[in-house]
Structures are given as structure tokens and as C-alpha cells.
Amino acid sequence: xxxxxxxxxxxxxxxxxxxxxxxxxxxxxxxxxxxxxxxxxxxxxxxxxxxxxxxxxxxxxxxxxxxxxxxxxxxxxxxxxxxxxxxxxxxxxxxxxxxxxxxxxxxxxxxxxxxxxxxxxxxxxxxxxxxxxxxxxxxxxxxxxxxxxxxxxxxxxxxxxxxxxxxxxxxxxxxxxxxxxxxxxxxxxxxxxxxxxxxxxxxxxxxxxxxxxxxxxxxxxxxxxxxxxxxxxxxxxxxxxxxxxxxxxxxxxxxxxxxxxxxxxxxxxxxxxxxxxxxxxxxxxxxxxxxxxxxxxxxxxxxxxxxxxxxxxxxxxxxxxxxxxxxxxxxxxxxxxxxxxxxxxxxxxxxxxxxxxxxxxxxxxxxxxxxxxxxxxxxxxxxxxxxxxxxxxxxxxxxxxxxxxxxxxxxxxxxxxxxxxxxxxxxxxxxxxxxxxxxxxxxxxxxxxxxxxxxxxxxxxxxxxxxxxxxxxxxxxxxxxxxxxxxxxxxxxxxxxxxxxxxxxxxxxxxxxxxxxxxxxxxxxxxxxxxxxxxxxxxxxxxxxxxxxxxxxxxxxxxxxxxxxxxx
Numbered sequence: 001x002x003x004x005x006x007x008x009x010x011x012x013x014x015x016x017x018x019x020x021x022x023x024x025x026x027x028x029x030x031x032x033x034x035x036x037x038x039x040x041x042x043x044x045x046x047x048x049x050x051x052x053x054x055x056x057x058x059x060x061x062x063x064x065x066x067x068x069x070x071x072x073x074x075x076x077x078x079x080x081x082x083x084x085x086x087x088x089x090x091x092x093x094x095x096x097x098x099x100x101x102x103x104x105x106x107x108x109x110x111x112x113x114x115x116x117x118x119x120x121x122x123x124x125x126x127x128x129x130x131x132x133x134x135x136x137x138x139x140x141x142x143x144x145x146x147x148x149x150x151x152x153x154x155x156x157x158x159x160x161x162x163x164x165x166x167x168x169x170x171x172x173x174x175x176x177x178x179x180x181x182x183x184x185x186x187x188x189x190x191x192x193x194x195x196x197x198x199x200x201x202x203x204x205x206x207x208x209x210x211x212x213x214x215x216x217x218x219x220x221x222x223x224x225x226x227x228x229x230x231x232x233x234x235x236x237x238x239x240x241x242x243x244x245x246x247x248x249x250x251x252x253x254x255x256x257x258x259x260x261x262x263x264x265x266x267x268x269x270x271x272x273x274x275x276x277x278x279x280x281x282x283x284x285x286x287x288x289x290x291x292x293x294x295x296x297x298x299x300x301x302x303x304x305x306x307x308x309x310x311x312x313x314x315x316x317x318x319x320x321x322x323x324x325x326x327x328x329x330x331x332x333x334x335x336x337x338x339x340x341x342x343x344x345x346x347x348x349x350x351x352x353x354x355x356x357x358x359x360x361x362x363x364x365x366x367x368x369x370x371x372x373x374x375x376x377x378x379x380x381x382x383x384x385x386x387x388x389x390x391x392x393x394x395x396x397x398x399x400x401x402x403x404x405x406x407x408x409x410x411x412x413x414x415x416x417x418x419x420x421x422x423x424x425x426x427x428x429x430x431x432x433x434x435x436x437x438x439x440x441x442x443x444x445x446x447x448x449x450x451x452x453x454x455x456x457x458x459x460x461x462x463x464x465x466x467x468x469x470x471x472x473x474x475x476x477x478x479x480x481x482x483x484x485x486x487x488x489x490x491x492x493x494x495x496x497x498x499x500x501x502x503x504x505x506x507x508x509x510x511x512x513x514x515x516x517x518x519x520x521x522x523x524x525x526x527x528x529x530x531x532x533x534x535x536x537x538x539x540x541x542x543x544x545x546x547x548x549x550x551x552x553x554x555x556x557x558x559x560x561x562x563x564x565x566x567x568x
Contacts, residue, residue: 001031003029003067004028004049004053006065006066007064008024008064008065008066009022009048009049010065014061022230023045023052024231026231026232028235032173032204033206034222036206036221037209037223038209038227040226040228041494042212043462044228046210050093050178053075053176054087070086071090088118088172089170089172091174092166092174092175093167093175093176093177094163094176094178096178096179096180098151098156102151103151104150104151104152108150108151108154109147112134112169113131116131119170134168137199140158156355157184157188157192160188161195163180164196168199171203173205174206175200176210177210178210182211186563186564187559187563189216189563189565190219190563193216193220193565196220213257214241214250222237224237226249226250228247234246249274252268252269252273256269256493256496257497258497258523260522260561263526263545265289265290266289267500267526269494269498270494300544302346303344303345303346303529306346307344307345307381308344309379311376312341312362313340315339315362315372315374315375316336317372319332335358335537336365336372337537340539341539343513344513345511345513346512346513347513348507348516348528349515349532350524350527351517352524352531352533352560354519354560357537358537359517360404362534367396367399367401379395396477397477398481399482400482402467402474403470403487404485404487404490405490406466406467410470411458415455415456417437417440417453417454417455424436424477440472441454443472443475446472447468447471447475447506449468463492464492464495467487467491468502470487471502471503479512480512480513486519487516500527504527521549521561521564522564525548528545530542530543531543533548533556533557533560535554541554
């Protein structure tokens with residue numbers, strides 16, 4: 001159905017006035033009713049390749065050579081007007097971030113209805129009936145209500161379903177899904193994958209599924225292409241690539257994803273495989289990095305012989321639901337509901353659950369960024385539940401947070417060096433800016449960045465580098481306790497492995513204590529000494545990671561474990 005032959009893509013660099021080739025003579029075929037997975041890190045060329053199939057690149061600054069044949073029609077030879085007939089009707093695309101792909105000023109129903117009216121030439125009422133039918137097909141709850149809802153009123157998984165409905169609205173023969181589950185909860189991710197598989201079978205569509213996660217690909221793809229720096233380095237069935245990977249890059253992608261079945265001191269990275277002169281065995285590397293049970297027991301005996309650094313007792317954070325003319329409180333959203341636990345010095349306590357379970361609110365309540373409704377917070381034996389602003393500011397030197405999105409938590413108008421130096425100025429640490437700058441450069445080097453990065457702005461860095469900058473800023477005040485809030489959820493698996501290794505190295509060097517918040521149980525299991533599973537504001541269960549994974553008591557925990565992609 002689709003034949004791509006010797007596809008080469010070049011972009012014009014305005015600054016240097018040269019053409020840069022980002023995809024080098026890529027070839028592949030796709031049959032009707034099959035799923036082709038394209039996997040690789042950010043910058044590997046996978047999204048650029050898929051965009052060229054729909055001819056979405058700016059024609060002035062892009063040069064595309066080769067052939068892209070859909071049912072024996074070369075899409076690269078069509079005019080701009082002719083290719084529009086193929087977009088939506090023959091080929092549709094689900095983009096990575098549904099919030100930026102949906103217009104915030106129109107309802108979800110209006111946006112899907114507009115696509116149907118544009119491509120199928122039907123009246124408004126017919127298009128509305130078709131839209132609601134599509135919402136039913138993608139299993140959205142209360143489709144009539146969703147039709148009237150705006151994007152911000154829906155969860156991430158629901159927004160992604162609206163995008164899938166829009167992509168399916170004109171019965172495409174080929175569906176391109178570009179990272180459609182990135183940063184979604186593992187359970188939501190599983191339902192989206194199941195939905196796409198079912199729709200593909202029912203409609204006999206071909207699908208190109210793009211991701212950086214090989215584990216995820218094992219759930220949906222028939223055939224896999226592994227891309228690295230614009231080249232296809234390996235291809236074959238999902239089974240072949242998992243059981244017998246040939247290229248060092250493929251081995252690296254498989255190894256760096258935390259597996260709930262292994263307990264490693266350090267995650268292997270792609271660089272471990274690419275930098276080796278000789279072929280390194282995956283199993284050998286994993287065995288070399290594995291914890292022994294004796295090492296685990298010694299660490300636990302040492303950790304839990306101390307007094308807790310933090311005690312959370314019967315904590316509640318409730319939000320009032322006000323109704324009526326005078327705003328009378330009708331009910332409460334119980335984001336955190338009677339939660340109690342302890343954290344010990346030097347420990348990593350994992351906090352895991354789906355979006356909306358209360359884990360982020362709990363983290364922010366501990367920091368008093370959100371004021372708790374009731375309960376008690378004891379830090380190093382001192383009650384911090386109701387302390388004033390002055391004492392709270394002083395406390396913030398000891399307790400820091402790494403936010404989920406590093407780009408939105410860095411000021412785009414100031415350099416990263418100034419961002420890291422800012423808390424040092426606020427807390428009057430060091431005598432002058434010369435000493436502060438020296439400390440900031442030391443911190444940058446500590447998180448594997450360089451002194452040159454001091455004067456650069458956030459937009460000049462990759463996602464993984466920005467996450468390192470935010471970690472450096474959290475370390476600036478030499479804290480004792482850091483809350484990591486979904487700090488690796490949107491990163492490539494290889495970059496995620498580097499950041500997780502970095503956090504563990506810093507913990508050992510500075511004696512840090514972490515609360516590590518994530519929706520990904522395999523990541524939390526890898527980095528945590530103990531785990532807490534949260535659901536609907538309450539603790540479902542807590543204990544050692546391997547005990548929870550091997551013998552989950554709560555049905556909710558069992559569901560989270562079952563949703564881990566490529567559970568190998």
C-alpha cells in the first residue's frame with residue numbers, strides 16, 4: 001500500500017546558509033491492515049519522515065528526494081492543491097501533544113464536525129451525528145457532553161481520544177500516530193493502544209506508530225524500524241528485535257528502559273553500547289549492574305535504623321466545591337484524604353498512581369505550596385504545618401522540588417546561569433556574584449553540563465539538558481530533601497536513564513532524601529527504596545518495591561502492573 005524508497009530530507013539552515021540532511025535514503029514498505037513501528041530518540045528523524053508522507057514540511061526551506069508511493073501514486077509529485085485531497089481522506093495523523101493540536105476557543109465537537117464538513121461536504125446536523133458516533137467509537141464517556149466541552153475540560157487521555165476521532169473522521173486508509181501516548185498514565189496508554197489496535201482491525205487501516213519506547217512498540221507493531229541519526233539501523237518483526245537485537249543502538253534502547261523484573265544499581269544507557277569497541281552482551285551488562293540481596297538488606301538496615309526526616313500524619317488537602325448564588329460550599333474534592341507515612345534520611349520514597357490520584361497535591365502540600373486542610377507535617381522533628389512565611393522561606397533551603405516540565409519552570413528571559421544563581425541571591429548565600437557564579441558552574445558540571453552553558457537560554461537546550469538544569473537549581477541551596485514531581489515522564493527512554501542515574505549518584509554524593517512522584521510503576525520501582533501506591537487521594541498500599549510488584553494486594557495496583565508496556 002505504501003512504498004517509501006530512498007527518502008532523503010534536507011533543511012536549509014538560515015544562519016549558516018547551508019542545506020543539512022536529516023534523513024538519509026530511507027526505504028520501507030507497509031501493507032494494508034498492518035502496523036509499522038518507527039522507534040528512536042528525539043532527533044533520530046522518525047517524525048520528520050512521517051511528516052514528509054503528508055507533505056507537512058515548509059516547501060521553501062525543505063528539500064525532499066526519493067519516492068513516497070501510496071497506492072502507486074507518488075505523493076512527492078503532487079501539487080499543493082492535489083495533496084490536500086489526500087490529507088484527511090487517505091492519510092490522517094494523530095499528533096504528539098493533543099492540547100496544542102486542539103483549538104482552545106472551540107468545543108471539541110465543533111473541531112471534529114468542521115473536519116467532517118470540510119472533507120465530506122455534508123450539512124451541520126449530519127456532521128454532528130457523525131461526530132457523536134465517532135466519540136462513541138473511540139469510547140469517550142457521555143459523547144453528547146464531550147461535544148460541548150472545551151479541550152481544557154478534558155483529561156489527557158480524553159483529549160487524545162478526540163484527536164483519534166478527528167483523524168478517523170474521513171475514513172483514512174493510512175493513520176500516522178506520532179508519539180500519541182507520551183506522558184500519559186500507563187493505564188490510559190494501554191487503553192489508547194488497545195483502542196488503536198481495535199480500530200485498525202475493524203477498518204482494515206494501515207498504521208505508522210512512532211515512539212521512543214521499544215517496550216511500548218512490542219504491544220502494537222507488526223514490523224519495526226529503528227532509526228538513529230537519520231538512518232534505519234535495524235528492521236524486522238517486533239519478536240526478532242526483542243529476542244535478538246543486532247545493532248548496538250537497538251540493544252541500548254532495550255536496556256535503558258527500567259524493567260520491573262530487575263533491580264539495578266545503574267541503568268545502562270545507549271552510550272554504553274555505542275561507545276564500546278567490542279560487542280557488549282546485554283545480559284552481561286545487566287548482570288554486572290544488578291544489586292545482590294545482601295546489598296539491598298544492608299542498605300535497608302542502615303536507612304531504617306535512623307529517625308525519620310519527615311513525618312506526614314493524617315494529612316488532608318480538600319478543595320471546596322461551591323454552588324448557588326452565594327457560593328455556598330456544596331461538597332469537597334478530597335485530593336489528599338487522611339494520608340500518613342514517614343520518610344527516612346537518604347531514602348527514596350516512590351509515590352505512584354494515575355493522574356488525579358493526589359500524588360502531586362501531596363508533594364505540594366508537604367512543601368506548603370498548597371495549604372493542607374488538616375493533619376500534621378513534621379520535618380526533622382519540627383512541626384511545619386502552620387509556620388509563618390519567614391520560617392517557611394528558611395525551610396525552603398532544606399526542601400526543594402523538581403517540577404514535571406522543566407521548560408515552564410525556567411524563566412525564558414534569563415540565562416540558565418542566572419536561574420540557578422537566583423535562589424543563592426534570595427537567601428544571601430556567598431559574599432558576591434563572583435563566588436555565586438563559581439558555585440553555579442560547579443553545579444552545572446555536577447549534572448554533566450559545562451561552564452559554557454551558563455550564558456545560554458532555556459530554549460537552546462534539549463529536554464534532557466533542561467531537566468539537568470532544573471536539578472542543578474534544586475541543588476543550589478544544598479537541600480536535604482527533594483521532591484521529584486514526574487521529573488522524567490516526558491523524556492526519551494535513553495535520556496530518562498541518564499537522569500535517573502544522575503539522581504542516584506547525587507543522592508550518594510550529597511546524602512539527599514527524595515520523594516519520587518511518577519505514574520510509571522517500573523520507573524518508581526527502579527529508583528525507590530519503598531513505594532506508596534495512591535488512588536483517589538488515599539494510600540492503596542505501601543511497602544518494598546519487589547514485594548508490591550510480585551504480590552500486589554490491591555486490585556488498583558494489579559491494574560497498574562498489568563498496564564506496564566513490554567513487561568519483559
